[in-house]
Amino acid sequence: MVQQADAVRRVPLSRDRVLRAAVALADDAGIESLNMRRLAQELGVVPMALYKHVANKDQLLDGMVDVIVGEIHPPVHGADWKSAVRQRILSARRALLRHPWASRVIESRVTPTPVVLEYMDSVIGMFRTGGFSVDLTHHVMHAMGSRILGFTQELFGNTPSVDPETQAVMLREMAGKYPYVAEIAIAASHDEESVVGSGCDDQFEFELALDLLLDGFERLQQQGWTSTDQARRGDST
The missing domain is CATH 1.10.10.60 (Homeodomain-like)
Structure with a gap:
């Protein structure tokens, strides 16, 4: 020793x-x-x-984020924009899952480091070289949010595990006040390791939302969507 x-x-x-x-x-x-x-x-x-x-704890945390972002696989050359973006983001998610604390640290950072900016630039570049306008790409990045870095803020947060009998009582009480929430909770049959306990399959839900977003972005790009046109339609209603 x-x-x-x-x-x-x-x-x-x-x-x-x-x-x-x-x-x-x-x-x-x-x-x-x-x-x-x-x-x-x-x-x-x-x-x-x-x-x-x-120099200090903040600089240490910034550097730790850089280490995690450095684990994300580089872009796949020759792939279409949708496949390339999907693979890059799922690689980011794998990196975040290896380090469960990382998402909280990333959210706590006020200013992105050059390493994080370089990663974001590469993701933005996939949309731009894929034929997306600056306008649409801007809104795409807003829609993607933290999903770009492989995580999302879960709706239900962390729920302490309870025994089945207690859980059944809680669900009955919830059904009286919040019937639709209870309906979803009762209908779901999920992994114990989920952030919602007996809740959602996090990886499945992440990929489902990612694919829905990418499909929607593709449709808007093909339609030649612009925020100006969208604003005009809003004014006419």
Whole structure:
């Protein structure tokens, strides 16, 4: 064990090593456990040594996001725009699923890093080179939202697991006040690992929504849709 720790200390400290160690620590112990002192212990250095590579916690988190985005597969050359976008976004989702804490960190960032901007630029470029106008692409990006980076904010959030009997009582009570919500909850038969507990198959729902959006974008592109025309139609109603 001592020899192993000495070997870790002998590896030169670098920004990349610091960031990857931080990602590994967040994966193993949760993002809440991450601080400079704990990270320094993992690397076998004094905390001050970290500040030569990351100025503060925010810079550390930005760099960790860059590591995750760096795991997203590059665009598929020669593929049509829809296939290329779909494959890129599903690769982003796989990266996010490997690091469950990452979506919260991405949402907390105020300014995107150059790595994130480069990724977004490449996705935008797939639509533009696929024949989409600047106008339509602008609205496409709004519609896609965080799905571009492989995650969405789930409607029901995290629900604590309960035993079947208690769940049945909760559903009966819900049905009296919120019949349509209860109807959906009762009808669904889903994975235990879903964000809604006995709720939706998250991967299926993500891909369904992605495919619906891409099909809709394709139809608008083929129709020569513009926001100006849409605004005019709205004014005439």
